[in-house]
Amino acid sequence: MTDNPQPRGELAAPKLALFGALPAFSDTLHVGRPNIGDRERFLARVNDILDRRWLTNRGNYVIELERRIAEITGVRNCVLVCNATVGLELLIRALSLRGEVIVPAFTFVATAHALQWQEITPVFADIDPDTHCLDPASVERMITAKTTGILGVHLWGRPCAIDRLTGIAASKNLELIFDAAHAFGCSHAGRMIGAFGRAEVFSFHATKFINTFEGGAIVTNDDALAEKLRLMQNFGFSGYDNVIYLGTNGKMSEVCAAMGLSNIDGMDEIVARNRGNYQSYQHRLAGLRGITMLKHDDTERCNFQYVVVEVGDEAGLTRDELIEVLHAENIIARRYFFPGVHRMEPYRSRFPDAGRLLPVTERICRLVLLLPTGNAVCNDDILRIGDVIETALSHAPAVRQRIRHLNDKP
Numbered sequence: 001m002t003d004n005p006q007p008r009g010e011l012a013a014p015k016l017a018l019f020g021a022l023p024a025f026s027d028t029l030h031v032g033r034p035n036i037g038d039r040e041r042f043l044a045r046v047n048d049i050l051d052r053r054w055l056t057n058r059g060n061y062v063i064e065l066e067r068r069i070a071e072i073t074g075v076r077n078c079v080l081v082c083n084a085t086v087g088l089e090l091l092i093r094a095l096s097l098r099g100e101v102i103v104p105a106f107t108f109v110a111t112a113h114a115l116q117w118q119e120i121t122p123v124f125a126d127i128d129p130d131t132h133c134l135d136p137a138s139v140e141r142m143i144t145a146k147t148t149g150i151l152g153v154h155l156w157g158r159p160c161a162i163d164r165l166t167g168i169a170a171s172k173n174l175e176l177i178f179d180a181a182h183a184f185g186c187s188h189a190g191r192m193i194g195a196f197g198r199a200e201v202f203s204f205h206a207t208k209f210i211n212t213f214e215g216g217a218i219v220t221n222d223d224a225l226a227e228k229l230r231l232m233q234n235f236g237f238s239g240y241d242n243v244i245y246l247g248t249n250g251k252m253s254e255v256c257a258a259m260g261l262s263n264i265d266g267m268d269e270i271v272a273r274n275r276g277n278y279q280s281y282q283h284r285l286a287g288l289r290g291i292t293m294l295k296h297d298d299t300e301r302c303n304f305q306y307v308v309v310e311v312g313d314e315a316g317l318t319r320d321e322l323i324e325v326l327h328a329e330n331i332i333a334r335r336y337f338f339p340g341v342h343r344m345e346p347y348r349s350r351f352p353d354a355g356r357l358l359p360v361t362e363r364i365c366r367l368v369l370l371l372p373t374g375n376a377v378c379n380d381d382i383l384r385i386g387d388v389i390e391t392a393l394s395h396a397p398a399v400r401q402r403i404r405h406l407n408d409k410p
């Protein structure tokens with residue numbers, strides 16, 4: 001018995017929670033469930049931290065994690081920070097960016113906020129419909145006399161059009177930096193992400209491929225820039241009692257670094273699990289009308305941290321209707337990065353018409369759906385998620401009618 005039965009004489013009810021069936025999952029399944037590496041190794045490191053009573057301020061684990069990240073990315077300098085947002089803010093400030101910087105609007109809001117926080121205007125360029133990353137042609141159109149830089153985002157771990165952006169930045173004398181929050185462990189043209197532009201910033205937030213609870217890293221081959229970032233991240237201290245620069249507190253703690261090291265120890269297994277999940281989704285969703293999965297380049301390294309699906313018109317249900325179906329089944333799919341940063345404050349008040357210049361961003365914001373993956377999700381879960389999607393699509397008119405009915409409820 002449902003608490004809100006389908007009206008009589010309506011379309012036949014499919015077996016979905018929206019119609020009163022038991023949800024497909026009794027526990028909720030999340031996008032961004034943290035990957036947890038080797039628990040014992042992590043706890044051993046925590047014990048060591050407690051024994052040594054060295055909790056933060058560039059302890060052994062921070063130094064070791066910086067070394068490991070520099071090694072993995074093949075970049076000379078790694079500066080760990082408390083999160084990627086602060087990492088971006090430090091980098092933008094260290095490079096003395098000002099005026100306008102070109103960014104995508106299809107990104108997490110932190111990319112634009114990091115600029116605006118320093119009173120730099122983020123100017124939104126459109127994205128490529130296939131990669132969801134900055135469209136270089138749109139970037140070129142957005143350059144003005146006030147532009148000082150380009151901040152690309154390797155969304156979903158897919159590299160930006162790095163070569164074309166590098167060419168544009170060089171020809172216009174602009175700084176080029178990357179928000180690589182999603183792209184640790186990914187490569188472009190055989191080189192690891194981290195090595196491009198003047199510097200790149202990774203996120204190690206709990207929801208990321210490798211997490212340090214909260215955390216991030218700035219990586220660069222520019223030694224002078226790294227030195228400056230190190231000072232800025234630690235109040236400008238150069239040794240005891242000697243402050244030589246304006247700084248803030250952007251440090252990572254030892255326990256966070258210990259978590260990062262334990263996750264990096266298990267990095268290959270995390271990638272293997274993510275890749276397996278990605279392939280399972282590919283098989284299960286293949287042939288479902290209107291459902292397209294974002295592809296990765298097989299010749300490059302990828303962390304497969306995000307399973308990104310577009311729900312096209314042919315699906316018979318909108319992305320938002322499908323989300324309602326999934327949430328009722330306790331599958332907490334997400335519509336990242338809806339509605340687009342240009343439609344969030346303070347940007348939407350300042351540039352109310354920005355969307356007119358961002359047709360691809362506007363369309364992709366309506367279509368994209370992220371499905372749960374990571375080491376908390378197994379093959380059976382994916383088959384069940386596929387069943388839910390297939391059932392919903394094959395009963396699209398009834399599902400749509402049911403959603404309207406539920407939403408009309410007084």
Ligand code: T4K
Pocket residue numbers: 030031032033034083084085086107108110111153179181182203204205206207215216332336
């Ligand atoms: N640039 C880009 C392109 C980014 O995507 C991000 C962060 C940044 C920059 C900034 O990096 P950080 O400064 O954060 O290092 C989440 C994350 O908070 C955010 O870090 C991330 N991007 C973004 C894509 O996702 P929300 O608002 O979606 O978080 P929330 O609380 O809804 O969590 C997401 C899902 O993860 C939920 O369904 C629950 C699950 N979850 C989350 C946490 C924290 C867990 O299962 N366990 C957990 O501990 O932003």
